[in-house]
Amino acid sequence: MGKSSLGKILGLIISMIGFAAHGMQSPEAALNDIQHSQFDDQYEVLLVGEKQIPLVISESNTAITRGVAVLISESGRNPFSEHGLSQLSTSLNNVGWVTMIMPAPISGFWPALDETTTNNQAADTSSQTPDTPTSVAVQETLTKAATSQIEQPAFELHEQQIIQQMQAVTGKTRQYNGFFLVIAQGTSAAWLTKIYAENKLDQPDGMVSISPQWPDRSYNQQLPKWVAETQMPYLDVYSAWDTSWAKATVSQRKIQSIKSLKMMYRQRELIGQTMDNQQFARLGKEIYGWLTHMGW
Known part of the structure; x- marks a missing residue:
């Protein structure tokens, strides 16, 4: 076996270790969790080809419905977990939005760990023995894997x-009247930004992008251009807890959008701790303020 093939296999194994270590999972695993924890009428199964994707729909808590917000998580992250994107649902339901929440696909793409995340994980596991998956040798490999490229077939x-x-x-x-809003996180936010910029999907009425990024320098550098080329209103959210990939494009995302005279673009920093209930409540207020400013 050549060095190139061995490297690809090692990279896949390392990324899978990272997924397990950080509670990441596939949409199939998320569906299995929901089936064991919720009643049948609390979720739906979305058929995408031969795949079954869990979809949790929460109705608006107001007399007048503003529209539907589709929330799609970071690839591999469970949006229904304690720190998942579903925590944003209540804030939106309380101001007149129906929410539809689903996990992102993982096929063809296992995100490599960010260097900062890797270093933090190494600190948290310093007491483990040298032959554990989080030993120094593996941590060094994870750090190198974070700079590797996403292969074109996997990306596509x-x-x-x-x-x-x-x-x-x-x-x-x-099935609902009103506006169509897309709220996406991480790699899903990056991909949907590119997809909408290239008109590969009908554009929503607006998009909220939370910490968009790809763990790949060549793709990540093009993200500001795609943000600027989207036609719909765009709320660009970032925080101090973002990965180095997301942080790398923050200023350019704004600069490119201003240069292109992009309408209804707003960039906001989410101040405070990492994502928890309180932080999702803050994010809900940011989204509500932006939508109100546009007259929605």
């Missing part, structure tokens, strides 16, 4: 699956 596969998943959920949104 993942993008196509996000497109198919969004097409499937859009059919559900048509």
